Amino acid sequence: MKFPKAYQLKDIAKLISAEYVGPHDFPVLGMNEIHVVEPGDVVFVDHPKYYDKALKSEATIVLINKKVECPEGKALLISDDPFRDFNKLTTYFKPFIPSKSTISESATIGQDTVVQPNCFIGNNVKIGKNCIIHSNVSIYDDSIIGDNVIIHAGTVIGASAFYYKNRPEGYDQLQSGGRVVIENNVDIGACCTIDRGVTADTTVGEGSKLDNQIQVGHDTLIGKKCLIASQTGIAGCVVVEDEVTIWGQVGISSGITIGKNAVILAQSGISKSLEGGKTYFGTPAEDSRSKYKEMVSIKRIPEILEKLKNR
Secondary structure (H helix, E strand, O other), X not given: OEEEEEEEHHHXXXXXXXXXXXXOOOEEEEEOOHHHOOOOEEEEEOOHHHHHHHXXXXXXXXXXXXXXXXXXXXXXXXXXXXXXXXXXXXXXXXXXXXXXXXXXXXXXXXXXXEEOOOOEEOOOOEEOOXXXXXXXXXXXXXXEEOOOOEEOOOOEEEEOOOOEEEEOOEEEEOOOOOEEEEOOOOEEOOOOEEEOOOOOEEEEOOOOEEOOOOEEOOOOEEOOOOEEOOOOEEOOOOEEOOOOEEOOOOEEOOOOEEOOOOEEOOOOEEOOOEOOOOEEEOOOOEEHHHHHHHHHHHHOHHHHHHHHHOO
């Protein structure tokens, strides 16, 4: 998330009542999660396990819960609760603004696009030309929809990220200030949910086709010309490269990459990154031919045991 203008370190520190380490006029341009940070961004870290990763990231301002040695060319914001204060910044720069109508006055809808009854189109949404938005679709604030996109009934674009911190009093949600970007020529089936990024974009690439009842988590990047079948669940921060095929009821855990032209067969569970150009099956997913051979071998265990018994 980029701020509407450049801020100084002292200004950001004042917003969250934090101590700072670095020049008072150190430039602050935005805020992002660790996997998408750029110079000028604020990143937060609240566990010693991840201090080193945050301090060595591209982010030049680190919101941290302990005063540590500040790397050259960077600045620190010292907070007793970086998670809370990161939320404060999100709320300040991306506050929730209730829409005054079912189609916000700030939304823009392209030529020859059809929006069916009972849809909600939020603030600052941009929809391209020649789209069809079927009934009961909700498109939350700031979403970007390209040209020639079809979205079927009951789909929700831009829901909040499923990202929580466990506190003694209950779960505390990380506020979502990012967007969903749907590129040109994408089809999205009925009753899908595509969550917005926490600070950046969740993206569905040009020409990709999503079946009904699919969940796409926050900050996930789906490439071009992908096919994703019904009841697939994709967690946050996943990269699905171009022309990947994912069949029904596949579950994909967060932060992994599915390589270009990979095929994932139905009811597989993906817990680690997969190389492109191969077909995978099973939980945990493996090369499908190896997995089928393994299954055949398992079936033969009683037969083998019986032969050993009769020797």
